[in-house]
Amino acid sequence: MTDLAISTRGLRKTYRTRRGKRVVAVQGLDLDVPVGGVHGFLGPNGSGKTTSIRMLLGLIRADAGAMALFGRPVPEHLPEVVSRVGAIVESPKFFPAFTGRKNLELLADAIGAPRRRVGEVLEETSLGERGKDRFKTYSLGMKQRLAIAATLLKEPDLLIFDEPTNGLDPAGIREIRETMRSLGEQGRTVLVSSHILAEVEQVADTVSIIGHGRLLASGPVSEVIGGTGKTTVKLVIDDREAATSVLTAAGLTVRAEGNYLVVDGAPDPADITRRLAQRELYVAELVPVRADLESVFLELTADEGLAAGDGTIGGQR
Protein backbone atom coordinates (compact mmCIF):
# COMPACT_ATOMS: atom_id res chain seq x y z
CA MET A 1 0.00 0.00 0.00
CA THR A 2 2.76 2.47 0.89
CA ASP A 3 4.45 2.11 -2.49
CA LEU A 4 1.55 4.05 -3.89
CA ALA A 5 1.63 7.83 -3.77
CA ILE A 6 -2.07 8.06 -4.56
CA SER A 7 -4.73 5.45 -4.37
CA THR A 8 -8.49 5.76 -4.64
CA ARG A 9 -11.24 3.17 -4.52
CA GLY A 10 -14.82 3.65 -5.61
CA LEU A 11 -14.48 7.42 -5.51
CA ARG A 12 -17.72 9.20 -6.34
CA LYS A 13 -18.85 12.79 -6.61
CA THR A 14 -22.12 14.21 -7.79
CA TYR A 15 -22.50 17.95 -8.18
CA ARG A 16 -25.81 19.60 -7.69
CA THR A 17 -26.25 22.58 -9.95
CA ARG A 18 -28.20 25.68 -8.98
CA ARG A 19 -31.28 24.42 -10.77
CA GLY A 20 -31.18 21.19 -8.81
CA LYS A 21 -29.84 19.13 -11.68
CA ARG A 22 -27.35 16.45 -10.73
CA VAL A 23 -24.08 16.01 -12.56
CA VAL A 24 -22.16 12.83 -11.88
CA ALA A 25 -18.56 14.02 -12.20
CA VAL A 26 -16.74 10.99 -10.80
CA GLN A 27 -18.34 7.60 -10.54
CA GLY A 28 -16.39 4.89 -8.81
CA LEU A 29 -12.85 5.91 -9.71
CA ASP A 30 -10.10 3.41 -8.80
CA LEU A 31 -6.79 5.17 -9.32
CA ASP A 32 -3.32 3.99 -8.35
CA VAL A 33 -0.26 6.19 -8.79
CA PRO A 34 3.07 4.54 -7.95
CA VAL A 35 5.73 6.42 -6.00
CA GLY A 36 8.37 8.09 -8.19
CA GLY A 37 8.28 9.34 -11.74
CA VAL A 38 5.71 11.19 -13.77
CA HIS A 39 2.21 9.80 -13.98
CA GLY A 40 -0.15 11.11 -16.65
CA PHE A 41 -3.79 11.51 -15.68
CA LEU A 42 -5.62 11.59 -18.97
CA GLY A 43 -9.21 12.15 -19.89
CA PRO A 44 -11.30 14.30 -22.17
CA ASN A 45 -12.85 17.55 -20.98
CA GLY A 46 -15.36 17.02 -18.25
CA SER A 47 -14.19 13.50 -17.47
CA GLY A 48 -13.65 14.36 -13.81
CA LYS A 49 -9.91 14.96 -13.54
CA THR A 50 -10.11 18.24 -11.69
CA THR A 51 -12.90 16.94 -9.50
CA SER A 52 -10.80 13.90 -8.50
CA ILE A 53 -7.81 16.10 -7.71
CA ARG A 54 -9.93 18.45 -5.60
CA MET A 55 -11.25 15.50 -3.61
CA LEU A 56 -7.72 14.23 -2.99
CA LEU A 57 -6.72 17.64 -1.67
CA GLY A 58 -9.73 17.93 0.62
CA LEU A 59 -11.12 20.91 -1.26
CA ILE A 60 -14.39 19.14 -1.98
CA ARG A 61 -16.06 16.23 -0.24
CA ALA A 62 -16.38 12.87 -1.86
CA ASP A 63 -19.84 11.32 -1.79
CA ALA A 64 -18.42 7.84 -1.44
CA GLY A 65 -15.20 5.88 -1.75
CA ALA A 66 -11.79 5.80 -0.12
CA MET A 67 -8.65 7.78 -0.89
CA ALA A 68 -5.11 7.56 0.40
CA LEU A 69 -1.97 9.64 -0.06
CA PHE A 70 1.23 7.73 0.73
CA GLY A 71 -0.92 5.10 2.37
CA ARG A 72 -2.60 7.53 4.75
CA PRO A 73 -6.37 7.70 4.36
CA VAL A 74 -7.52 11.17 3.37
CA PRO A 75 -9.20 13.54 3.99
CA GLU A 76 -9.03 12.35 7.64
CA HIS A 77 -5.23 12.30 7.73
CA LEU A 78 -4.64 15.04 5.21
CA PRO A 79 -3.01 17.38 7.74
CA GLU A 80 -0.28 14.77 8.29
CA VAL A 81 0.59 14.32 4.63
CA VAL A 82 -0.20 17.74 3.22
CA SER A 83 3.34 18.94 3.81
CA ARG A 84 4.49 16.27 1.34
CA VAL A 85 2.03 17.31 -1.35
CA GLY A 86 2.22 20.36 -3.60
CA ALA A 87 -0.63 21.04 -5.94
CA ILE A 88 -1.83 23.41 -8.61
CA VAL A 89 -5.51 23.02 -9.36
CA GLU A 90 -6.70 24.59 -12.60
CA SER A 91 -5.37 28.12 -13.03
CA PRO A 92 -2.93 29.50 -10.45
CA LYS A 93 -4.72 31.63 -7.89
CA PHE A 94 -2.91 34.14 -5.74
CA PHE A 95 -3.61 37.55 -4.24
CA PRO A 96 -3.56 39.77 -7.32
CA ALA A 97 -2.41 42.97 -5.60
CA PHE A 98 0.53 41.38 -3.80
CA THR A 99 3.88 40.73 -5.43
CA GLY A 100 4.86 37.20 -6.34
CA ARG A 101 7.38 37.26 -3.53
CA LYS A 102 4.85 38.50 -0.95
CA ASN A 103 2.44 35.75 -1.98
CA LEU A 104 5.15 33.13 -1.51
CA GLU A 105 6.28 34.64 1.80
CA LEU A 106 2.78 34.36 3.23
CA LEU A 107 2.56 30.72 2.17
CA ALA A 108 6.03 29.95 3.50
CA ASP A 109 5.14 31.53 6.84
CA ALA A 110 1.89 29.59 6.98
CA ILE A 111 3.72 26.26 6.76
CA GLY A 112 6.71 27.41 8.77
CA ALA A 113 9.15 27.14 5.87
CA PRO A 114 12.25 29.31 6.20
CA ARG A 115 12.08 32.62 4.33
CA ARG A 116 15.17 31.79 2.30
CA ARG A 117 13.16 29.08 0.54
CA VAL A 118 11.21 31.87 -1.14
CA GLY A 119 14.29 33.22 -2.86
CA GLU A 120 15.41 29.73 -3.75
CA VAL A 121 12.16 28.65 -5.39
CA LEU A 122 11.92 31.96 -7.25
CA GLU A 123 15.36 31.25 -8.67
CA GLU A 124 14.48 27.64 -9.45
CA THR A 125 11.52 28.75 -11.51
CA SER A 126 13.53 31.58 -13.10
CA LEU A 127 11.20 34.22 -11.67
CA GLY A 128 14.04 35.83 -9.69
CA GLU A 129 13.74 39.54 -10.39
CA ARG A 130 10.05 39.42 -11.40
CA GLY A 131 9.21 38.36 -7.85
CA LYS A 132 9.02 42.05 -7.00
CA ASP A 133 6.10 42.66 -9.37
CA ARG A 134 2.45 42.33 -8.52
CA PHE A 135 0.88 38.99 -9.36
CA LYS A 136 -1.77 40.62 -11.54
CA THR A 137 0.89 41.98 -13.88
CA TYR A 138 2.23 38.50 -14.61
CA SER A 139 1.81 36.71 -17.93
CA LEU A 140 0.08 33.36 -17.88
CA GLY A 141 3.42 31.57 -18.07
CA MET A 142 4.77 33.51 -15.12
CA LYS A 143 1.66 32.81 -13.08
CA GLN A 144 2.12 29.13 -13.83
CA ARG A 145 5.75 29.29 -12.78
CA LEU A 146 4.85 31.11 -9.58
CA ALA A 147 2.36 28.35 -8.82
CA ILE A 148 5.08 25.76 -9.32
CA ALA A 149 7.39 27.82 -7.10
CA ALA A 150 4.69 27.79 -4.41
CA THR A 151 4.40 24.00 -4.54
CA LEU A 152 8.17 23.71 -4.18
CA LEU A 153 8.16 25.69 -0.92
CA LYS A 154 7.23 22.49 0.85
CA GLU A 155 9.87 20.40 -0.90
CA PRO A 156 7.09 17.93 -1.66
CA ASP A 157 7.29 14.24 -2.46
CA LEU A 158 4.17 14.42 -4.57
CA LEU A 159 3.29 17.16 -7.01
CA ILE A 160 -0.13 17.41 -8.54
CA PHE A 161 -0.39 19.57 -11.63
CA ASP A 162 -3.82 20.02 -13.15
CA GLU A 163 -3.43 20.94 -16.84
CA PRO A 164 -0.27 22.95 -16.15
CA THR A 165 0.34 23.88 -19.77
CA ASN A 166 -3.11 25.32 -20.42
CA GLY A 167 -2.74 28.49 -22.44
CA LEU A 168 1.05 28.39 -22.64
CA ASP A 169 3.09 28.90 -25.80
CA PRO A 170 5.39 26.12 -27.07
CA ALA A 171 8.38 27.47 -25.19
CA GLY A 172 6.34 27.62 -22.00
CA ILE A 173 5.02 24.12 -22.56
CA ARG A 174 8.52 22.78 -23.02
CA GLU A 175 9.71 24.55 -19.90
CA ILE A 176 6.96 23.03 -17.79
CA ARG A 177 7.60 19.64 -19.33
CA GLU A 178 11.28 19.85 -18.43
CA THR A 179 10.43 20.92 -14.93
CA MET A 180 8.15 17.92 -14.50
CA ARG A 181 10.76 15.58 -15.98
CA SER A 182 13.44 16.80 -13.64
CA LEU A 183 11.13 16.58 -10.64
CA GLY A 184 10.34 13.01 -11.61
CA GLU A 185 14.03 12.22 -11.99
CA GLN A 186 14.71 13.59 -8.50
CA GLY A 187 12.61 10.71 -7.25
CA ARG A 188 9.49 12.73 -6.61
CA THR A 189 6.09 11.70 -7.84
CA VAL A 190 4.37 13.98 -10.32
CA LEU A 191 0.73 13.55 -11.25
CA VAL A 192 -0.06 15.61 -14.33
CA SER A 193 -3.56 15.83 -15.68
CA SER A 194 -4.25 16.65 -19.28
CA HIS A 195 -6.61 16.03 -22.12
CA ILE A 196 -3.79 16.06 -24.66
CA LEU A 197 -2.15 12.71 -25.02
CA ALA A 198 0.87 13.91 -26.99
CA GLU A 199 1.80 16.26 -24.21
CA VAL A 200 1.73 13.61 -21.52
CA GLU A 201 3.31 10.93 -23.65
CA GLN A 202 6.56 12.89 -23.74
CA VAL A 203 7.02 13.15 -20.00
CA ALA A 204 5.02 10.41 -18.36
CA ASP A 205 6.34 7.06 -17.24
CA THR A 206 2.91 5.71 -16.46
CA VAL A 207 -0.58 6.88 -17.29
CA SER A 208 -4.16 6.42 -16.23
CA ILE A 209 -6.93 7.19 -18.65
CA ILE A 210 -10.36 8.10 -17.35
CA GLY A 211 -13.65 8.75 -19.04
CA HIS A 212 -16.92 9.77 -17.47
CA GLY A 213 -15.39 9.59 -14.04
CA ARG A 214 -14.11 6.03 -14.30
CA LEU A 215 -10.74 4.45 -14.91
CA LEU A 216 -10.46 3.03 -18.43
CA ALA A 217 -6.85 1.96 -18.54
CA SER A 218 -3.71 2.29 -16.49
CA GLY A 219 -0.07 1.29 -16.77
CA PRO A 220 3.21 2.19 -18.50
CA VAL A 221 2.68 4.64 -21.38
CA SER A 222 3.82 2.30 -24.12
CA GLU A 223 1.49 -0.44 -22.94
CA VAL A 224 -1.57 1.73 -22.62
CA ILE A 225 -1.16 3.71 -25.79
CA GLY A 226 0.36 1.00 -27.93
CA GLY A 227 -1.77 -1.42 -25.98
CA THR A 228 -3.12 -3.22 -29.04
CA GLY A 229 0.35 -3.90 -30.46
CA LYS A 230 -0.93 -2.81 -33.85
CA THR A 231 0.00 0.25 -35.87
CA THR A 232 -1.98 2.57 -38.04
CA VAL A 233 -0.35 4.12 -41.10
CA LYS A 234 -1.43 6.54 -43.78
CA LEU A 235 -0.02 5.99 -47.23
CA VAL A 236 -0.06 7.49 -50.71
CA ILE A 237 0.04 5.11 -53.66
CA ASP A 238 -0.89 5.36 -57.36
CA ASP A 239 -3.09 2.29 -57.71
CA ARG A 240 -5.26 2.57 -54.68
CA GLU A 241 -7.70 -0.13 -55.69
CA ALA A 242 -5.02 -2.76 -56.21
CA ALA A 243 -3.37 -1.79 -52.96
CA THR A 244 -6.65 -1.97 -51.10
CA SER A 245 -7.39 -5.48 -52.31
CA VAL A 246 -3.86 -6.69 -51.51
CA LEU A 247 -3.97 -5.35 -47.98
CA THR A 248 -7.53 -6.44 -47.31
CA ALA A 249 -6.59 -9.92 -48.44
CA ALA A 250 -3.81 -9.83 -45.83
CA GLY A 251 -6.42 -9.23 -43.15
CA LEU A 252 -5.82 -5.52 -42.59
CA THR A 253 -8.50 -2.83 -42.45
CA VAL A 254 -8.23 -0.24 -45.16
CA ARG A 255 -10.19 2.91 -45.76
CA ALA A 256 -9.72 5.96 -47.94
CA GLU A 257 -9.18 9.35 -46.37
CA GLY A 258 -8.64 12.11 -48.94
CA ASN A 259 -5.52 11.26 -50.93
CA TYR A 260 -4.46 8.72 -48.35
CA LEU A 261 -5.26 5.16 -47.60
CA VAL A 262 -5.49 4.52 -43.89
CA VAL A 263 -4.40 1.04 -42.89
CA ASP A 264 -5.16 -0.38 -39.48
CA GLY A 265 -3.99 -3.48 -37.75
CA ALA A 266 -0.54 -4.08 -39.23
CA PRO A 267 2.02 -5.43 -36.72
CA ASP A 268 4.46 -2.86 -38.11
CA PRO A 269 4.78 -0.51 -41.14
CA ALA A 270 7.45 -2.60 -42.85
CA ASP A 271 4.94 -5.41 -43.16
CA ILE A 272 2.74 -3.18 -45.34
CA THR A 273 5.51 -1.99 -47.67
CA ARG A 274 6.76 -5.56 -48.08
CA ARG A 275 3.34 -6.92 -49.07
CA LEU A 276 2.76 -4.10 -51.56
CA ALA A 277 6.23 -4.31 -53.07
CA GLN A 278 5.78 -8.05 -53.64
CA ARG A 279 2.92 -7.07 -56.00
CA GLU A 280 5.03 -4.33 -57.54
CA LEU A 281 2.98 -1.62 -55.90
CA TYR A 282 5.30 1.08 -54.63
CA VAL A 283 4.43 3.39 -51.81
CA ALA A 284 5.06 7.09 -52.54
CA GLU A 285 4.61 8.27 -48.98
CA LEU A 286 4.04 6.49 -45.69
CA VAL A 287 3.19 8.13 -42.39
CA PRO A 288 2.77 6.16 -39.20
CA VAL A 289 -0.21 7.59 -37.38
CA ARG A 290 0.43 8.05 -33.72
CA ALA A 291 -2.44 7.04 -31.56
CA ASP A 292 -4.10 10.10 -30.07
CA LEU A 293 -6.11 10.25 -26.92
CA GLU A 294 -9.31 10.33 -28.87
CA SER A 295 -8.59 7.12 -30.71
CA VAL A 296 -7.21 5.36 -27.66
CA PHE A 297 -10.24 6.53 -25.78
CA LEU A 298 -12.63 5.42 -28.49
CA GLU A 299 -10.82 2.12 -28.72
CA LEU A 300 -10.97 1.59 -24.98
CA THR A 301 -14.64 2.32 -24.83
CA ALA A 302 -15.29 0.24 -27.95
CA ASP A 303 -13.59 -2.72 -26.24
CA GLU A 304 -16.21 -2.43 -23.59
CA GLY A 305 -18.87 -2.59 -26.27
CA LEU A 306 -20.15 0.78 -25.15
CA ALA A 307 -20.37 4.08 -26.92
CA ALA A 308 -18.24 6.92 -25.65
CA GLY A 309 -21.23 9.13 -25.05
CA ASP A 310 -22.89 6.57 -22.83
CA GLY A 311 -22.52 7.42 -19.18
CA THR A 312 -22.13 3.80 -18.09
CA ILE A 313 -18.68 2.90 -19.38
CA GLY A 314 -17.20 -0.03 -17.53
CA GLY A 315 -13.71 0.09 -16.07
CA GLN A 316 -10.82 -1.86 -17.53
CA ARG A 317 -7.61 -2.27 -15.67
Next chain:
Amino acid sequence: MIRLTGVELRRLVARRLVMLGVAAVLGVTVLMLAAAWWNSRPLSAEDQQQAKAQFETAHADWVKNHEKYDKECRDSYASQPDPKPPVEEMCNYTEPTLDQWGKPQTVFTEVMPELLQGSSYLLAFAAFLIGASFVGAEFSSGSIGNWLTFEPRRMRVYASKLAAVAIGMVPVVVVTLAILLAGTYLIVAELGVTAGTTGKVWGNLLETSGRAMVVVAVAGAVGGVLALLLRHTAAAIGVIMGYVVLVEAVFGSILAQVQPWLVRLNFDAWLKHGTTYYVQNCKSTPEGYYNCESIEKSLSFEHGAWYLGIGTVLLLALGAFVFQRRDVT
Protein backbone atom coordinates in the same frame (compact mmCIF):
# COMPACT_ATOMS: atom_id res chain seq x y z
CA MET B 1 -2.89 28.54 15.05
CA ILE B 2 -0.80 31.39 16.46
CA ARG B 3 1.47 31.14 13.45
CA LEU B 4 -1.49 31.22 11.06
CA THR B 5 -3.00 34.21 12.84
CA GLY B 6 0.35 35.95 12.56
CA VAL B 7 0.43 35.29 8.81
CA GLU B 8 -3.12 36.58 8.40
CA LEU B 9 -2.22 39.70 10.38
CA ARG B 10 0.71 40.29 8.06
CA ARG B 11 -1.62 39.96 5.11
CA LEU B 12 -4.10 42.33 6.73
CA VAL B 13 -1.45 44.98 7.21
CA ALA B 14 -0.17 44.53 3.65
CA ARG B 15 -3.58 45.19 2.12
CA ARG B 16 -3.90 48.62 0.60
CA LEU B 17 -7.65 48.77 1.19
CA VAL B 18 -7.11 48.23 4.91
CA MET B 19 -4.62 51.05 5.08
CA LEU B 20 -7.00 53.32 3.16
CA GLY B 21 -9.79 52.44 5.57
CA VAL B 22 -7.63 53.24 8.60
CA ALA B 23 -6.53 56.51 7.01
CA ALA B 24 -10.18 57.40 6.38
CA VAL B 25 -11.08 56.69 10.01
CA LEU B 26 -8.25 58.90 11.24
CA GLY B 27 -9.27 61.59 8.75
CA VAL B 28 -12.85 61.61 10.05
CA THR B 29 -11.53 61.73 13.63
CA VAL B 30 -9.57 64.86 12.80
CA LEU B 31 -12.74 66.34 11.29
CA MET B 32 -14.61 65.53 14.50
CA LEU B 33 -11.97 67.38 16.48
CA ALA B 34 -12.23 70.31 14.09
CA ALA B 35 -16.01 70.35 14.65
CA ALA B 36 -15.51 70.25 18.42
CA TRP B 37 -13.14 73.19 18.15
CA TRP B 38 -15.62 75.11 15.97
CA ASN B 39 -18.46 74.50 18.42
CA SER B 40 -16.53 75.60 21.50
CA ARG B 41 -15.00 78.68 19.91
CA PRO B 42 -15.79 81.84 21.90
CA LEU B 43 -17.96 84.56 20.35
CA SER B 44 -16.36 87.33 18.32
CA ALA B 45 -15.31 90.52 20.13
CA GLU B 46 -18.31 92.34 18.68
CA ASP B 47 -20.79 89.67 19.86
CA GLN B 48 -19.12 89.62 23.26
CA GLN B 49 -19.44 93.36 23.48
CA GLN B 50 -23.14 93.11 22.72
CA ALA B 51 -23.67 90.36 25.29
CA LYS B 52 -21.85 92.41 27.86
CA ALA B 53 -23.96 95.48 27.16
CA GLN B 54 -27.15 93.42 27.59
CA PHE B 55 -25.81 91.98 30.83
CA GLU B 56 -25.06 95.42 32.15
CA THR B 57 -28.57 96.63 31.39
CA ALA B 58 -30.04 93.64 33.16
CA HIS B 59 -27.71 94.00 36.10
CA ALA B 60 -28.52 97.69 36.49
CA ASP B 61 -32.19 96.80 36.47
CA TRP B 62 -31.63 94.20 39.15
CA VAL B 63 -29.65 96.56 41.38
CA LYS B 64 -32.34 99.17 41.08
CA ASN B 65 -35.47 97.03 41.28
CA HIS B 66 -34.90 93.61 42.78
CA GLU B 67 -36.23 94.50 46.19
CA LYS B 68 -39.36 95.92 44.62
CA TYR B 69 -39.89 92.85 42.41
CA ASP B 70 -39.38 90.61 45.40
CA LYS B 71 -41.95 92.38 47.47
CA GLU B 72 -44.53 92.45 44.67
CA CYS B 73 -44.08 88.79 44.09
CA ARG B 74 -44.52 87.83 47.72
CA ASP B 75 -47.55 90.05 48.06
CA SER B 76 -49.31 88.47 45.12
CA TYR B 77 -48.23 84.91 45.90
CA ALA B 78 -51.42 84.01 47.71
CA SER B 79 -53.57 85.03 44.75
CA GLN B 80 -51.61 82.93 42.20
CA PRO B 81 -53.52 79.87 40.92
CA ASP B 82 -52.55 76.42 42.13
CA PRO B 83 -50.47 74.39 41.61
CA LYS B 84 -47.47 76.67 42.16
CA PRO B 85 -43.87 76.33 43.34
CA PRO B 86 -43.03 77.37 46.92
CA VAL B 87 -42.69 81.05 47.47
CA GLU B 88 -38.90 80.98 47.95
CA GLU B 89 -38.51 79.45 44.56
CA MET B 90 -41.03 81.62 42.79
CA CYS B 91 -39.87 84.91 44.16
CA ASN B 92 -36.19 84.37 43.87
CA TYR B 93 -34.53 87.27 42.08
CA THR B 94 -30.84 86.37 42.13
CA GLU B 95 -28.16 88.63 40.81
CA PRO B 96 -27.56 88.01 37.07
CA THR B 97 -24.07 86.97 36.01
CA LEU B 98 -22.24 87.61 32.75
CA ASP B 99 -22.12 83.98 31.61
CA GLN B 100 -25.91 83.91 31.33
CA TRP B 101 -25.51 86.07 28.21
CA GLY B 102 -23.80 85.02 24.97
CA LYS B 103 -22.83 81.51 24.01
CA PRO B 104 -23.03 78.62 26.50
CA GLN B 105 -19.64 77.11 27.15
CA THR B 106 -18.68 73.64 26.00
CA VAL B 107 -18.44 71.23 28.91
CA PHE B 108 -16.09 68.29 28.46
CA THR B 109 -18.14 65.84 30.52
CA GLU B 110 -21.18 66.60 28.35
CA VAL B 111 -19.70 66.42 24.85
CA MET B 112 -17.22 63.59 25.27
CA PRO B 113 -19.66 60.64 25.63
CA GLU B 114 -21.47 61.71 22.48
CA LEU B 115 -18.26 61.99 20.53
CA LEU B 116 -17.21 58.55 21.74
CA GLN B 117 -20.50 57.07 20.60
CA GLY B 118 -20.25 58.65 17.14
CA SER B 119 -16.68 57.48 16.77
CA SER B 120 -17.67 53.94 17.78
CA TYR B 121 -20.28 53.79 15.02
CA LEU B 122 -17.68 54.92 12.53
CA LEU B 123 -15.07 52.43 13.77
CA ALA B 124 -17.53 49.53 13.76
CA PHE B 125 -18.57 50.32 10.20
CA ALA B 126 -14.95 50.58 9.06
CA ALA B 127 -14.10 47.31 10.82
CA PHE B 128 -16.99 45.59 9.08
CA LEU B 129 -15.78 46.77 5.67
CA ILE B 130 -12.20 45.78 6.41
CA GLY B 131 -13.23 42.32 7.64
CA ALA B 132 -15.55 41.74 4.69
CA SER B 133 -12.95 42.74 2.11
CA PHE B 134 -10.20 40.78 3.86
CA VAL B 135 -12.11 37.51 3.66
CA GLY B 136 -14.19 38.24 0.57
CA ALA B 137 -11.11 38.90 -1.57
CA GLU B 138 -9.90 35.36 -0.97
CA PHE B 139 -13.11 33.81 -2.11
CA SER B 140 -13.56 35.99 -5.17
CA SER B 141 -9.93 35.60 -6.27
CA GLY B 142 -10.01 31.85 -5.55
CA SER B 143 -6.80 32.03 -3.54
CA ILE B 144 -8.58 30.36 -0.62
CA GLY B 145 -8.34 27.05 -2.56
CA ASN B 146 -4.60 27.44 -2.86
CA TRP B 147 -4.36 28.41 0.82
CA LEU B 148 -6.22 25.25 1.83
CA THR B 149 -3.69 23.09 0.00
CA PHE B 150 -1.15 24.51 2.44
CA GLU B 151 -3.32 24.33 5.54
CA PRO B 152 -6.22 21.91 5.14
CA ARG B 153 -7.47 22.24 8.72
CA ARG B 154 -10.36 24.48 7.94
CA MET B 155 -11.32 25.45 11.46
CA ARG B 156 -7.83 26.79 12.00
CA VAL B 157 -7.98 28.69 8.76
CA TYR B 158 -11.38 30.09 9.70
CA ALA B 159 -10.43 31.05 13.23
CA SER B 160 -7.10 32.59 12.21
CA LYS B 161 -8.71 34.86 9.63
CA LEU B 162 -11.37 36.18 11.99
CA ALA B 163 -8.91 36.49 14.86
CA ALA B 164 -6.57 38.48 12.63
CA VAL B 165 -9.30 40.96 11.71
CA ALA B 166 -10.43 41.31 15.32
CA ILE B 167 -6.89 41.72 16.68
CA GLY B 168 -5.95 44.03 13.83
CA MET B 169 -8.77 46.40 14.77
CA VAL B 170 -7.56 46.83 18.36
CA PRO B 171 -4.70 49.25 17.67
CA VAL B 172 -6.90 51.18 15.26
CA VAL B 173 -9.48 51.69 18.01
CA VAL B 174 -6.86 52.54 20.61
CA VAL B 175 -5.17 55.16 18.43
CA THR B 176 -8.42 56.67 17.15
CA LEU B 177 -10.07 56.99 20.56
CA ALA B 178 -6.85 58.22 22.19
CA ILE B 179 -6.64 60.99 19.59
CA LEU B 180 -10.30 61.81 20.10
CA LEU B 181 -10.17 61.85 23.91
CA ALA B 182 -6.92 63.77 24.21
CA GLY B 183 -7.75 66.14 21.36
CA THR B 184 -11.19 66.99 22.68
CA TYR B 185 -9.84 67.49 26.20
CA LEU B 186 -7.15 69.88 25.01
CA ILE B 187 -9.60 71.84 22.87
CA VAL B 188 -12.20 72.11 25.62
CA ALA B 189 -9.55 72.95 28.24
CA GLU B 190 -8.55 75.86 26.05
CA LEU B 191 -11.99 77.11 25.06
CA GLY B 192 -14.57 75.54 27.37
CA VAL B 193 -15.04 73.95 30.75
CA THR B 194 -13.16 70.87 31.88
CA ALA B 195 -14.08 71.32 35.53
CA GLY B 196 -15.68 68.19 36.99
CA THR B 197 -13.55 65.85 34.91
CA THR B 198 -12.74 63.71 37.91
CA GLY B 199 -10.94 60.42 38.00
CA LYS B 200 -14.31 58.75 37.99
CA VAL B 201 -15.34 60.53 34.79
CA TRP B 202 -12.11 59.46 33.13
CA GLY B 203 -12.71 55.94 34.38
CA ASN B 204 -16.14 55.90 32.76
CA LEU B 205 -14.78 57.27 29.49
CA LEU B 206 -12.07 54.62 29.44
CA GLU B 207 -14.59 51.89 30.19
CA THR B 208 -16.74 53.08 27.32
CA SER B 209 -13.66 53.06 25.09
CA GLY B 210 -12.88 49.52 26.17
CA ARG B 211 -16.40 48.39 25.30
CA ALA B 212 -16.07 50.21 21.97
CA MET B 213 -12.89 48.24 21.30
CA VAL B 214 -14.66 44.93 21.91
CA VAL B 215 -17.63 45.77 19.72
CA VAL B 216 -15.43 47.07 16.90
CA ALA B 217 -13.31 43.90 16.94
CA VAL B 218 -16.52 41.87 16.78
CA ALA B 219 -17.81 44.00 13.88
CA GLY B 220 -14.63 43.15 11.94
CA ALA B 221 -15.09 39.43 12.54
CA VAL B 222 -18.78 39.67 11.59
CA GLY B 223 -17.80 41.35 8.31
CA GLY B 224 -15.44 38.44 7.66
CA VAL B 225 -18.09 35.82 8.39
CA LEU B 226 -20.68 37.47 6.16
CA ALA B 227 -18.21 37.73 3.28
CA LEU B 228 -17.33 34.07 3.80
CA LEU B 229 -20.96 33.00 3.79
CA LEU B 230 -21.74 35.07 0.69
CA ARG B 231 -18.35 34.47 -0.95
CA HIS B 232 -18.09 38.11 -1.92
CA THR B 233 -17.13 41.42 -0.31
CA ALA B 234 -19.73 43.40 -2.23
CA ALA B 235 -22.47 40.94 -1.35
CA ALA B 236 -21.65 41.22 2.36
CA ILE B 237 -21.69 45.01 2.22
CA GLY B 238 -24.93 44.99 0.23
CA VAL B 239 -26.64 42.69 2.71
CA ILE B 240 -25.60 44.78 5.71
CA MET B 241 -26.62 48.03 4.02
CA GLY B 242 -29.98 46.58 3.08
CA TYR B 243 -30.47 45.34 6.62
CA VAL B 244 -29.54 48.67 8.18
CA VAL B 245 -31.86 50.65 5.91
CA LEU B 246 -34.84 48.31 5.80
CA VAL B 247 -34.88 46.72 9.22
CA GLU B 248 -33.01 49.06 11.54
CA ALA B 249 -34.12 52.36 10.06
CA VAL B 250 -37.48 51.89 8.32
CA PHE B 251 -38.98 49.05 10.33
CA GLY B 252 -37.51 50.36 13.60
CA SER B 253 -39.10 53.77 13.14
CA ILE B 254 -42.50 52.44 12.05
CA LEU B 255 -42.70 50.08 14.98
CA ALA B 256 -40.88 51.70 17.88
CA GLN B 257 -41.67 48.78 20.20
CA VAL B 258 -39.27 46.47 18.32
CA GLN B 259 -36.27 48.69 19.03
CA PRO B 260 -35.00 46.56 21.95
CA TRP B 261 -34.59 43.75 19.39
CA LEU B 262 -32.69 45.79 16.86
CA VAL B 263 -28.93 45.98 16.71
CA ARG B 264 -28.58 49.73 17.03
CA LEU B 265 -30.21 50.12 20.42
CA ASN B 266 -28.39 47.10 21.81
CA PHE B 267 -25.16 48.54 20.47
CA ASP B 268 -25.92 51.74 22.42
CA ALA B 269 -26.92 49.78 25.52
CA TRP B 270 -23.62 47.93 25.40
CA LEU B 271 -21.53 50.98 24.67
CA LYS B 272 -23.12 53.42 27.12
CA HIS B 273 -23.81 50.84 29.82
CA GLY B 274 -27.56 51.07 29.39
CA THR B 275 -29.56 53.40 27.21
CA THR B 276 -33.04 54.84 26.80
CA TYR B 277 -35.55 55.00 23.99
CA TYR B 278 -39.01 56.37 23.45
CA VAL B 279 -42.26 54.70 22.51
CA GLN B 280 -45.59 56.39 21.85
CA ASN B 281 -48.27 55.42 24.28
CA CYS B 282 -51.69 56.22 22.80
CA LYS B 283 -55.08 55.71 24.45
CA SER B 284 -58.61 57.06 24.38
CA THR B 285 -59.56 59.12 27.40
CA PRO B 286 -62.96 58.70 29.07
CA GLU B 287 -63.90 62.04 27.50
CA GLY B 288 -63.41 60.44 24.07
CA TYR B 289 -60.11 62.09 23.19
CA TYR B 290 -57.37 60.03 21.60
CA ASN B 291 -54.13 61.01 23.28
CA CYS B 292 -50.55 60.02 22.59
CA GLU B 293 -47.64 60.56 24.87
CA SER B 294 -43.99 59.73 24.48
CA ILE B 295 -42.74 57.44 27.21
CA GLU B 296 -39.09 57.00 27.95
CA LYS B 297 -38.04 53.39 28.39
CA SER B 298 -34.66 52.01 29.24
CA LEU B 299 -32.69 49.12 27.86
CA SER B 300 -30.17 47.57 30.20
CA PHE B 301 -26.50 46.97 29.60
CA GLU B 302 -27.05 43.27 30.25
CA HIS B 303 -29.69 43.12 27.54
CA GLY B 304 -27.31 44.68 25.04
CA ALA B 305 -24.44 42.42 26.08
CA TRP B 306 -26.46 39.21 25.83
CA TYR B 307 -28.12 40.25 22.58
CA LEU B 308 -24.84 41.11 20.85
CA GLY B 309 -23.02 38.15 22.40
CA ILE B 310 -25.56 35.55 21.37
CA GLY B 311 -25.93 37.07 17.89
CA THR B 312 -22.18 36.97 17.37
CA VAL B 313 -21.79 33.42 18.62
CA LEU B 314 -24.61 32.19 16.37
CA LEU B 315 -23.13 33.90 13.33
CA LEU B 316 -19.63 32.57 14.05
CA ALA B 317 -21.02 29.05 14.47
CA LEU B 318 -22.97 29.28 11.24
CA GLY B 319 -19.87 30.47 9.40
CA ALA B 320 -17.79 27.65 10.87
CA PHE B 321 -20.41 25.04 9.97
CA VAL B 322 -20.73 26.27 6.38
CA PHE B 323 -16.99 26.66 5.81
CA GLN B 324 -16.19 23.24 7.27
CA ARG B 325 -18.54 21.55 4.83
CA ARG B 326 -18.22 23.79 1.81
CA ASP B 327 -16.83 22.58 -1.51
CA VAL B 328 -14.09 25.01 -2.48
CA THR B 329 -13.85 25.12 -6.25
